[in-house]
Amino acid sequence: MPGLLRGVARTAVVAGTATAVSNRVSRRQAGRWAQQDPERQVAYQQDVAPTPAAPAPAGPPSAADEMTSKIDQLKQLGDLKAQGVLTDEEFAAQKRQVLG
Structure with missing residues (x-):
């Protein structure tokens, strides 16, 4: 973390x-x-x-938006691990947290 x-x-x-x-x-x-x-x-x-500022979202995010968000978070975690910012243990813990 x-x-x-x-x-x-x-x-x-x-x-x-x-x-x-x-x-x-x-x-x-x-x-x-x-x-x-x-x-x-x-x-x-x-x-x-x-x-102009982006409009606020109209409603709750859809399941597809949530899945895309999780995939993006996992990609970022993978990039951080590849750069050496995250250890294997930190990566695994963050991955579990993102996936719930």
């Missing part, structure tokens, strides 16, 4: 850092373009309009 949490935490930190850097680069580039050509800035803002 601690190995899995460590892997998940590491992934969250990497994803958060990548998002922050990407946003900063986008803002810096937009600022440079605004100084060079105001018309380009307007076009850039229209191209990079924020995407």
Whole structure:
């Protein structure tokens, strides 16, 4: 369990850092373009309009969705084991937990 949490935490930190850097680069580039050509800035803002949030699920997940979710979790566990993040015992314990 601690190995899995460590892997998940590491992934969250990497994803958060990548998002922050990407946003900063986008803002810096937009600022440079605004100084060079105001018309380009307007076009850039229209191209990079924020995407709307995904709608909330309408009802409880179907059996197919639950099975897909379990399969995805097992694939992630397999990847973590292959990377050496999880030991055989941790993998077996997590697998039992996912499968119920």
